[in-house]
Amino acid sequence: MFFARSIQGTPGLLFVKVKNIMKNLFISAVAVIAFHFTAIPGNATVIDFEEITAPYSGNSLNSKGYNFFNDCGTPSLCILHRDIGDPKNADVDGETLAHSYSRTTTTLTRIDGNAFDLTSIDFADFINFYVPQNIQLVGTYDLGGTISQVISLSPILGFETFIFNWQGLIQVTWVEITGNMLQLDNVVVNASAQQQGQGQGQGQGQQTAVDISAPPSFILLMLGLSGLLLMRIFRKNNKIP
Structure with a gap:
């Protein structure tokens, strides 16, 4: 009262x-x-693997002018393709790419060898079943030096989007440092209009990736x-x- x-x-x-x-x-x-909604540049390329309509496995995959290469010990099974309807697919309405070996490194490059910008990547655990894990990403600048970041996946179903906004890269690598295996989708990249490096050494170039979750927003x-x-x-x- x-x-x-x-x-x-x-x-x-x-x-x-x-x-x-x-x-x-x-x-x-x-x-x-x-x-x-503004983090993605208007001229960006979204690698969503939707053009891959047949089952795929191997250690190298080209999509939309970019190459994904995994260094696992069994080249024919390093990278797998998850189809629509697969219960392990974190994208219920589309195609995804999965690493079938843990603690292996995947490298993203442009097929023509030129520099690019990395805006974001969607990551999920390999079987889409509440598995938390940490991933280390390292970007190598076109003019030398690196930038690195460790991101953490939450124990949830579906993908999480991590915003990087790294510019002027010649390659990006990622590897699981805890947990087992990954799947990924919606890799947002762009032909780089900037040249960076030299002064951006490892340790000096560390940034914080932003985990964007649409439902909480x-x-x-x-x-x-x-x-x-x-x-x-x-x-x-x-x-x-």
Whole structure:
């Protein structure tokens, strides 16, 4: 009862507090979603493996002008192709690429040998079954030097998108350092317009990859919008200008 009387006695103060909270939620949600949808350049190439319609296994795969090479000990089985309908496929509506050997290194390069930018990659565990793991990625600059980052997969179903925005690369490699094997999809790359390196040595060039999860962003936005609606109703009912 005391709490109820206190609220009724200070509608203006309560409104200001609620308004500030909801405003911050709304701004945060908009910022996260805006980053998610603007992080991909307009002229980017999205390697989604959808053109691979026949079963595939091997140690090297070309797609959309880029090559994926895995150094496992059994070349015919290093990389596998997951089809639509495969229960182990983390992309229920599409095709994905999977590493069938753990602790092996996959290298991404342009087929023509030129530099490129890496915007993001979707990663999931090999069998799409709540397996957490850590992956180390290393980008090699066209002009020398490297940049590295360790990312962590959450124990969830489906893919997680990791934003890198590394520019001026001649290759990117990744390897599992914990967990077992991987699958990947939606590798967003772009022909590089920049040359970087020399001063970007390993250790100096470390960046933090951003793990973007669409559902939490959407929920955050809905909370913000709901809060704004509640504020309007509260403001009207209490005749707050």
